[in-house]
Amino acid sequence: MLSVCRTKIYFRYFPTLSPRECHSTSTIFIRKNKPLKDPLSAFRWQGFKLEEYLIGQPIGKGCSAAVYEAAIPLSSNYQSSEDSKPLEGKSPDPQWDHGSVIQAAEAKPIQTNPQRAAFPLAIKMMWNISAGSSSEAILSTMRQELVPASGSALSGEYGAVACHRRPVFGKKRLEPHPNIIQVIRAFTSSVPLLPGAYVDYPDVLPLSLNPSGIGHSRTLFLVMKNYPCTLRQYLSERNSDAHLSTLMILQLLEGVDHLVRHGISHRDLKSDNILVELDSAGCPWLVITDFGCCLADENIGLRLPFTSWYVDRGGNGCLMAPEVVTAIPGPGVLIDYSKADAWAVGAIAYEILGLCNPFYGQGRSSLESRSYQEDQLPALPDTVPFDVKRVVKMLLQRDPNKRLSARVAANVLHLSLWGENILVPKSLNLDKMTGWLLHQSAATLLMDGLVDRSRVETKMKTCFLANLEYEDLWEAAFLLLSWRNHSV
Numbered sequence: 001m002l003s004v005c006r007t008k009i010y011f012r013y014f015p016t017l018s019p020r021e022c023h024s025t026s027t028i029f030i031r032k033n034k035p036l037k038d039p040l041s042a043f044r045w046q047g048f049k050l051e052e053y054l055i056g057q058p059i060g061k062g063c064s065a066a067v068y069e070a071a072i073p074l075s076s077n078y079q080s081s082e083d084s085k086p087l088e089g090k091s092p093d094p095q096w097d098h099g100s101v102i103q104a105a106e107a108k109p110i111q112t113n114p115q116r117a118a119f120p121l122a123i124k125m126m127w128n129i130s131a132g133s134s135s136e137a138i139l140s141t142m143r144q145e146l147v148p149a150s151g152s153a154l155s156g157e158y159g160a161v162a163c164h165r166r167p168v169f170g171k172k173r174l175e176p177h178p179n180i181i182q183v184i185r186a187f188t189s190s191v192p193l194l195p196g197a198y199v200d201y202p203d204v205l206p207l208s209l210n211p212s213g214i215g216h217s218r219t220l221f222l223v224m225k226n227y228p229c230t231l232r233q234y235l236s237e238r239n240s241d242a243h244l245s246t247l248m249i250l251q252l253l254e255g256v257d258h259l260v261r262h263g264i265s266h267r268d269l270k271s272d273n274i275l276v277e278l279d280s281a282g283c284p285w286l287v288i289t290d291f292g293c294c295l296a297d298e299n300i301g302l303r304l305p306f307t308s309w310y311v312d313r314g315g316n317g318c319l320m321a322p323e324v325v326t327a328i329p330g331p332g333v334l335i336d337y338s339k340a341d342a343w344a345v346g347a348i349a350y351e352i353l354g355l356c357n358p359f360y361g362q363g364r365s366s367l368e369s370r371s372y373q374e375d376q377l378p379a380l381p382d383t384v385p386f387d388v389k390r391v392v393k394m395l396l397q398r399d400p401n402k403r404l405s406a407r408v409a410a411n412v413l414h415l416s417l418w419g420e421n422i423l424v425p426k427s428l429n430l431d432k433m434t435g436w437l438l439h440q441s442a443a444t445l446l447m448d449g450l451v452d453r454s455r456v457e458t459k460m461k462t463c464f465l466a467n468l469e470y471e472d473l474w475e476a477a478f479l480l481l482s483w484r485n486h487s488v
């Protein structure tokens with residue numbers, strides 16, 4: 001019944017917009033959706049050994065790793081010298097041309113912190129307690145961390161590792177995306193003594209560094225761009241207006257949609273695992289990081305056989321979608337993760353919109369994803385646009401069949417942000433929709449080619465146009481219209 005009704009509305013509103021037209025638009029923008037140059041793009045053959053890096057202060061720590069600021073010097077003499085070993089708290093040497101490292105980055109985020117300019121990179125040193133000490137074992141055990149690795153990240157001196165890449169991944173490589181971290185180098189190396197090690201993670205150090213440590217002597221290192229802060233830190237320092245908040249939620253949805261298209265579920269989305277920098281217009285640019293808990297399996301895709309309690313359902317129990325947290329193992333039981341990350345985005349949206357995450361904490365007002373009812377979700381403030389409120393509510397539907405997919409939720413926000421004039425109640429028609437899409441395409445191509453590639457708005461529009469699919473676009477427009485027609 002519903003589908004008949006939708007089909008009628010579809011023909012009324014979109015009599016000539018065809019799937020083929022959507023497809024040709026998306027083809028143009030898929031090509032445009034190229035990754036930005038990474039901070040090591042000028043160092044093609046470098047950065048595959050720990051000794052090549054200058055390592056500075058710790059910048060973060062999670063459950064499985066410590067992250068340090070880092071830089072790579074230009075002088076090859078210096079790199080091979082004894083001095084190039086990681087030094088505790090060493091400040092950057094003036095002989096190093098950090099400027100050119102920064103210059104290599106195509107996008108120029110606002111660099112407010114001079115220390116960050118000196119250390120454009122971040123190195124994540126995994127704590128290795130159970131993976132053994134061979135490179136193969138480490139890469140196999142920690143393979144999820146490598147899912148967002150760029151094509152060249154592993155192609156350094158470890159030829160053997162490069163060969164192992166397919167079996168190690170068991171998954172086709174995740175194509176770069178503006179809202180997903182890029183791991184630009186990955187290698188194994190001996191665990192060095194880095195600043196803060198004895199205070200922050202003495203137990204996971206190897207015996208050679210701490211007689212009571214239980215860590216292995218070798219581990220995995222991942223090199224990324226050094227981001228100014230996490231989403232949690234960003235939100236703790238400033239209140240964003242409705243437009244910026246909507247753009248932040250949209251970016252997470254675009255990132256999650258990209259993962260779903262590649263058959264990957266992050267499974268540990270939270271504000272600590274989202275990094276932020278500012279684009280050239282001061283808009284927060286979000287990237288999803290920390291793939292250590294992800295589901296990325298070529299054979300099973302997003303449907304995990306849940307045969308026993310020993311099967312790992314991912315991290316972050318508080319933000320586990322209802323269908324994941326309530327699953328009971330048994331023969332033939334599958335957990336479908338295709339909308340699990342979208343649910344987590346709905347929960348994080350509360351933080352972005354200035355409230356506490358309703359699924360954190362122990363107070364009476366906090367909810368549990370396993371048991372909450374949708375009418376218990378806290379009301380969002382009046383300052384939040386109506387469409388955003390509806391999207392958040394629909395992302396937090398318990399039933400995944402009623403929940404919005406990341407793609408449709410993103411489309412709703414795109415139309416809501418930029419398509420207002422085609423959504424006047426009861427007057428949406430195909431000509432307007434086609435005209436609007438053409439206008440968006442032309443404007444985005446111009447912005448991308450002539451004005452400024454590194455703007456979040458341009459990136460988001462490119463994502464929208466690159467992923468334009470007839471059914472998903474229609475579903476989003478239908479939802480918006482039905483909300484508007486009900487609210488008049």
Ligand SMILES: Nc1ncnc2c1ncn2[C@@H]1O[C@H](COP(=O)(O)OP(=O)(O)O)[C@@H](O)[C@H]1O
Binds near residue numbers: 062124224228229
């Ligand atoms: N590329 C980066 N730039 C800046 N800070 C980072 C970066 N990667 C991680 N961090 C910081 O380190 C913390 C831990 O990193 P994460 O990858 O989440 O490790 P874990 O797997 O242990 O949770 C993050 O919450 C963040 O504060």
Ligand SMILES: [Mg+2]
Binds near residue numbers: 062063272273290
């Ligand atoms: Mg983390």
